[in-house]
Amino acid sequence: MSPTTLPAAGPEHGHVTFLGAGPGDPGLLTLRAVEALSNADVLVAEHEVLDVIRTHARQGVSVVPTDDPSSVSPPGTGTPQLTVVDGTSTPAAVPAAARDAAHLVMEAARGGRRVVRAVSGDPGLDTYAAEEMLACAAAGVPFEVVPGVAAAVGVPAYAGVPLRDPHGADVRFVDARTASDRCWAEVGASDGTVVVSTTLDAVAAAAGELVSAGRKPDTPLSVTVAGTTTRQRTWTATLGTIAQTLKQAKVLPSPDGGRPVIAVVGEHSAPARRDQLSWFESKPLFGWKVLVPRTKEQAASLSDQLRSYGAVPHEVPTIAVEPPRTPQQMERAVKGLVTGRYEWIAFTSVNAVKAVREKFEEYGLDARAFAGIKVAAVGEQTAKALIAFGVKPDLVPSGEQSAAGLLEDWPPYDPVFDPIDRVFLPRADIATETLVAGLIELGWEVDDVTAYRTVRASPPPAETREAIKGGGFDAVLFTSSSTVRNLVGIAGKPHNVTVIACIGPATAKTAEEHGLRVDVMAPEPSVHKLAEALADFGMKRRAAALEAGDPVTRPSERRPGARRRRSTT
Numbered sequence: 241m242s243p244t245t246l247p248a249a250g251p252e253h254g255h256v257t258f259l260g261a262g263p264g265d266p267g268l269l270t271l272r273a274v275e276a277l278s279n280a281d282v283l284v285a286e287h288e289v290l291d292v293i294r295t296h297a298r299q300g301v302s303v304v305p306t307d308d309p310s311s312v313s314p315p316g317t318g319t320p321q322l323t324v325v326d327g328t329s330t331p332a333a334v335p336a337a338a339r340d341a342a343h344l345v346m347e348a349a350r351g352g353r354r355v356v357r358a359v360s361g362d363p364g365l366d367t368y369a370a371e372e373m374l375a376c377a378a379a380g381v382p383f384e385v386v387p388g389v390a391a392a393v394g395v396p397a398y399a400g401v402p403l404r405d406p407h408g409a410d411v412r413f414v415d416a417r418t419a420s421d422r423c424w425a426e427v428g429a430s431d432g433t434v435v436v437s438t439t440l441d442a443v444a445a446a447a448g449e450l451v452s453a454g455r456k457p458d459t460p461l462s463v464t465v466a467g468t469t470t471r472q473r474t475w476t477a478t479l480g481t482i483a484q485t486l487k488q489a490k491v492l493p494s495p496d497g498g499r500p501v502i503a504v505v506g507e508h509s510a511p512a513r514r515d516q517l518s519w520f521e522s523k524p525l526f527g528w529k530v531l532v533p534r535t536k537e538q539a540a541s542l543s544d545q546l547r548s549y550g551a552v553p554h555e556v557p558t559i560a561v562e563p564p565r566t567p568q569q570m571e572r573a574v575k576g577l578v579t580g581r582y583e584w585i586a587f588t589s590v591n592a593v594k595a596v597r598e599k600f601e602e603y604g605l606d607a608r609a610f611a612g613i614k615v616a617a618v619g620e621q622t623a624k625a626l627i628a629f630g631v632k633p634d635l636v637p638s639g640e641q642s643a644a645g646l647l648e649d650w651p652p653y654d655p656v657f658d659p660i661d662r663v664f665l666p667r668a669d670i671a672t673e674t675l676v677a678g679l680i681e682l683g684w685e686v687d688d689v690t691a692y693r694t695v696r697a698s699p700p701p702a703e704t705r706e707a708i709k710g711g712g713f714d715a716v717l718f719t720s721s722s723t724v725r726n727l728v729g730i731a732g733k734p735h736n737v738t739v740i741a742c743i744g745p746a747t748a749k750t751a752e753e754h755g756l757r758v759d760v761m762a763p764e765p766s767v768h769k770l771a772e773a774l775a776d777f778g779m780k781r782r783a784a785a786l787e788a789g790d791p792v793t794r795p796s797e798r799r800p801g802a803r804r805r806r807s808t809t
Contacts, residue, residue, distance in 0.1 A: 274296045282354070342375035361394075391437065403433050440491065532716075559722065
């Protein structure tokens with residue numbers, strides 16, 4: 241058995257993996273954690289942890305939220321009723337009475353199930369998972385532990401606060417919620433770094449304990465809330481001034497005062513040092529809510545790019561896909577693929593791949609029908625969809641992922657080397673003629689076939705519509721004129737504080753025709769260049785604020801009433 245292979249689950253007791261999900265950033269999950277999640281039959285975790293791990297679980301995994309009292313069966317009543325979800329929906333409530341995580345874990349493991357008990361941070365440092373492990377051991381349930389990034393280590397790293405200075409001072413960890421007088425006395429008497437796990441409204445009290453124990457009031461202190469997430473915020477002060485600093489920041493008093501925070505006390509956490517090392521909160525779009533008017537499938541790589549800039553992408557489909565009104569043209573083209581009518585087939589979208597695949601399945605065909613046919617694809621997601629179908633593209637644009645980019649690399653027709661001169665182009669009913677005209681110019685005959693129709697999507701939820709019109713989004717990326725028209729049609733016009741970014745002049749013109757101010761334009765017609773242009777805009781905006789001595793704020797924080805609403809939620 242390899243070191244990364246799960247041991248065989250027992251037929252009666254199953255197997256439990258105690259897994260550290262890290263402090264909040266899903267990117268901090270270890271490779272071993274991802275593997276364990278992909279093999280799990282049952283996930284047991286708090287709701288906020290489920291949000292981190294859910295995407296790595298297999299389809300149909302059962303979910304048991306430990307922070308929902310209705311998810312626990314009373315001892316002795318048998319296995320809890322597990323809710324099967326598809327990896328995106330919220331599990332429904334299950335009638336029960338008690339709230340006992342150890343009981344939940346052992347009951348879920350019965351019948352040979354593989355259970356992942358996921359906890360925030362690291363199982364050995366951030367939680368009381370050891371008690372659950374002892375319960376498993378006593379019951380004869382085999383288990384293993386997959387460490388995670390502890391909050392006390394990961395959060396300071398994301399806040400730009402190193403825990404060791406060049407002289408290698410001691411580092412001590414304190415949980416303020418359970419610390420004894422003796423513990424405070426020991427860390428107060430030392431001159432090392434102290435990492436304190438506490439809550440926002442208890443930071444000042446913890447600082448007072450350290451001062452009472454012997455630390456100087458002018459000892460530097462940093463406090464980070466929502467660490468490693470795009471909601472992260474860090475304050476720097478001293479043990480003597482932290483209470484006033486939080487008061488001036490208007491974060492206390494607040495209903496959110498009970499939120500967990502990590503405080504770091506020590507000379508190396510001075511503000512001047514953090515200004516140089518704060519890599520996470522200084523990202524160009526940190527915390528920006530960016531509206532992407534595309535489906536999740538279309539926006540996958542774009543959303544990943546936005547996240548790399550610190551943004552929080554929110555995908556809203558503005559078009560829906562429907563079959564062509566007259567399917568005969570598509571049917572003839574697919575039959576032509578089988579009979580050798582085409583030399584090439586060119587896919588310009590994931591929807592085109594889906595339409596052809598569905599027609600193949602209707603006729604009982606599979607990827608083998610592409611034998612002898614050259615396949616071209618525009619875009620990373622289109623290529624991935626083809627590979628998932630079992631077809632590796634022969635041609636993908638080496639430069640710009642567009643029809644123009646594909647034409648740059650497309651070979652001219654050569655009667656000596658090309659036995660057939662015809663190209664099958666399945667695409668949308670509203671596609672432009674750029675690719676068809678370019679292929680004809682290269683000497684090819686083109687069967688331009690409507691594979692699917694695009695229609696305006698249904699309106700997004702009321703909460704999203706309200707955010708669009710009320711200034712809840714910091715920016716919106718428009719990738720075509722149709723996305724402008726459709727978004728305004730189904731959700732309303734974005735608020736005037738929202739930064740409008742357009743992929744090209746035609747899209748910008750349509751935005752202006754709808755009364756929108758265009759702030760950002762892509763240097764070339766590429767969604768990734770558009771995201772880069774927005775990041776550059778955000779970076780310049782941040783630099784201007786810092787140079788002027790103003791606080792760095794997001795565009796949505798400038799709308800009327802934003803400060804008042806933010807302080808009461």
